[in-house]
Amino acid sequence: MAETRAPAARPLSPHLQVYRLTLTxxxxxxxxxxxxxxxxxxxxxxxxxxxxxSGPNGYARFEWFAGSLIGxxxxxxxxxxxxxxxxxxxxxxIWDTGRGFGAQQREWLAAATIIGSIVLTVVVxxxxxxxxxxxR
Amino acid sequence: xxxxxxxxFRTPLARVRxxxxxxxxxxxxxxxxxxxVAGIPLTIxxxxxxxxxxxxxxxxxAQILGAPLVAVIMLxxxxxxxxxxxxxxxxxxxxxxxxxxMKLTLLLANTFFCWIVGLIATYAILKMSFGV
Numbered sequence: 001m002a003e004t005r006a007p008a009a010r011p012l013s014p015h016l017q018v019y020r021l022t023l024t025x026x027x028x029x030x031x032x033x034x035x036x037x038x039x040x041x042x043x044x045x046x047x048x049x050x051x052x053x054s055g056p057n058g059y060a061r062f063e064w065f066a067g068s069l070i071g072x073x074x075x076x077x078x079x080x081x082x083x084x085x086x087x088x089x090x091x092x093x094i095w096d097t098g099r100g101f102g103a104q105q106r107e108w109l110a111a112a113t114i115i116g117s118i119v120l121t122v123v124v125x126x127x128x129x130x131x132x133x134x135x136r
Numbered sequence: 137x138x139x140x141x142x143x144x145f146r147t148p149l150a151r152v153r154x155x156x157x158x159x160x161x162x163x164x165x166x167x168x169x170x171x172x173v174a175g176i177p178l179t180i181x182x183x184x185x186x187x188x189x190x191x192x193x194x195x196x197x198a199q200i201l202g203a204p205l206v207a208v209i210m211l212x213x214x215x216x217x218x219x220x221x222x223x224x225x226x227x228x229x230x231x232x233x234x235x236x237x238m239k240l241t242l243l244l245a246n247t248f249f250c251w252i253v254g255l256i257a258t259y260a261i262l263k264m265s266f267g268v
Contacts, residue, residue, distance in 0.1 A: 036228060039221045046253045049210075049260035052197045059194035079183075086179050089172045096169065124183060132191035 027110040031088040034081040041078040079124055084117035164223050171220035178213040185210065202264035210261050218254035222246060 019025070051062035065071045091109050094100045100109055185206055189197050200206055225246045233239040 032228065035221070035224045039225055042217065042221065042253045046256040046260070049201070049257050052194060052201055053260040053263040056194045059197065082179060086176060090176065093169070093172060124187070128187050128190050131187050
């Protein structure tokens with residue numbers, strides 16, 4: 001690559017803006033965005049584990065953050081991103097086997113990913129609140 | 137290629153077969169699939185463990201996280217996640233960062249971030265497990 005000359009200025013191929021937005025396109029974006037979010041969410045995972053390992057004071061600080069409104073919003077988003085990325089990953093693994101590319105199949109898979117992730121996130125949080133014995 | 141004098145004896149075909157200086161082009165693609173397959177059961181188990189620990193005090197949380205089976209599941213979840221997210225972020229960076237020096241800086245930061253987060257989480261689990 002080092003010896004190649006700079007390419008002549010040529011028109012670029014059209015990008016996202018020229019296409020009609022489809023559900024599969026949006027889900028493709030969501031998969032990457034949720035992965036990006038989860039990346040930074042691991043800071044919370046590491047903090048939680050370190051707090052639990054460090055002792056009652058450290059754990060109380062984490063619990064204060066996790067119990068705050070901002071903390072709960074972030075954790076809710078983290079839960080959704082985790083579940084959405086997992087379901088999206090299953091969809092990609094199905095595609096890796098060469099299946100699920102039909103017009104109806106891919107629409108169905110895209111819809112299942114987003115509906116499934118929202119439903120499962122709510123279910124996990126309801127179970128979570130029940131496990132804690134009602135709201136805190 | 138044909139109109140310039142060859143600089144070495146290797147033919148273009150041999151260079152293609154050798155896949156250049158990188159030697160391999162599919163290692164990370166495959167590793168991303170391996171960690172995504174492993175990630176499915178590990179994520180389900182990790183979510184289950186977190187639900188189990190909600191509302192418990194620090195001593196109880198540390199005791200459960202340090203229990204052998206729970207600790208091993210969490211360690212697998214952490215290692216699998218960290219490998220997967222390093223490759224994922226690397227993919228995002230090479231896609232969206234055109235500037236070469238900025239890209240290298242961010243790729244370096246990505247490596248450091250994943251190692252640090254992974255090691256902190258791993259250390260915490262081991263500390264609770266070995267009770268030191």
